[in-house]
Amino acid sequence: MNKIVIVAKSHVTEADLPLARLGTRFGRLDPASRLALLAVESLGVDFEKFSRDRIAICLAAKAGSLSTDFDFWQGRDAVGGPSPTLFAYTLPSAAIGEIAIRHRLTGPNLCFVGDDQQLLPEATDLIQRGDADSCVCVHGEIINAAMAEIIRAPPVARARAFFLTRMVGCPI
């Protein structure tokens, strides 16, 4: 069996967002997707070198999409109703869609709500089973101040990303 290794990793916080240059669409994303996308961009991986249908995306979202849920629900009494754009991000897995679209990654996806303990083992398993050759892993921790009060957890806004691949034949 080929060895599976982490060939790139990154860590970004809210403070890194204003420096990001990821196009006009980036500014329209919710904070969780922005952080996840920036973390993946910061990996510096050239996805052109891989078969995109063989790259999985695995996400662990610490508090799901609760911060975006809160923002969406705050707009419930707005004229015309709450934002349809924001509703699309009220899923813990929304960042997977954004990563897949930006890098045209069509492999399998997995998303957990909670901490990151399952992230790397599950990504490794996906590769070992042959479901994918590589995996983009993201652990997003986004809890805004309002939601922090509701779920009684400290506010946080950061994301870590990893790129796992088989050692043999790795084109990096």
Added chain:
Amino acid sequence: MREPVVVIAGCGAISAVGCGIEPLRVALQKNSSGLRPSEKFNSPRFQSGIVGSAPKNAAADNPAWFLAMEALRQACDASQKVLEKIPAGRTGLVLSTTKANIEALERISDNRSCSETARRHLQADRLAADLAAAHGAHGPVQAVSVACVSGLIAIQQGTRMIQRGEADAVLVVGVDCLSEFVVAGFTALKALDPFGCRPFDAARCGLSPGEAGAALVLVRGGDALIAGSEFRIQIRGFGGSNDANHLTGPSRDGSGLAQAVRVALNSAKLSPGEIDYVHAHGTGTGYNDAMESLALKTVFGGTCPPVSGSKGMLGHTLGAAGVIETICCVLAMQENFLPGTPRLSVAAEGTPKNLLHEPRSGVRLKNVLKLNTGFGGVNGALILSHE
């Protein structure tokens, strides 16, 4: 080393057609719909008041807990003889949900009463942990949330926990509740059919939200654990993919879903010709049903097996959809019938020739393909096999 076979040892469901597996079986065989006008959603704020509402206490602050617990109770009762042979540390749980107990956010935002437990269950991982503790499942626990494919991926994860030797049994439970949050969201997207969803119909124009709790007990098969039992339906294969196309809409050509089906067939070591029935995602939105029809044409060509879908019966139950629709497949396989497509009148152009309007009895199903797709471009395909 050959991986162990994983079989379904018990099912439980509470949905728009009632509480229990029996009302679901009857609804499938009669092709009846549980979609009804709802007083709660009969308001200009919502695009449609027709929903699939489950029997529950409307005033409760933690409906997700109630629906999940009820489904798990039924599934565990049905598989009691197997579960009692398995130590608590060897039983895991996988929760599938998109919004967990979102009711709590609505209550807190409106300054209405909300218990600590209901508030805690806003977080899917806490809900999963509490469901596991309540059922003495001290093995691995996961909270999976991958849009409307969550249920199929949760079944995949439960299967893999057993295949990896981490557990001998896994309780897979899917739950999502009707909420103003979700109905307002789909209203904002203009995605609801004011007349109630009509999957694959020429006049379809949107989905109908539904709610459900649905549970499966997965156990390691092929050994003494299930010796002498009647459990003969196994999780045979799974395939996943992403369209990488649009956040809320499917790819127009169905290539992503076709890719997921091919991966599932490959993992099940089956050819397209060996699939006896396809249970579609079939939301009733114009784009989804057209895309799904194209994906099936891509994989099966002109010889597509019979196809039907159950969202006209249950509504779109989001995180519960993959689990309860898999249970529909299990019932069809056990009772030897092909389910119909409730609320379908005139099939839209381009839909599979073998689209089932009405149920058909006396059909033995050996291999069944279950499909789901979701926001974020996620696709899933699960294959069940009857031994």
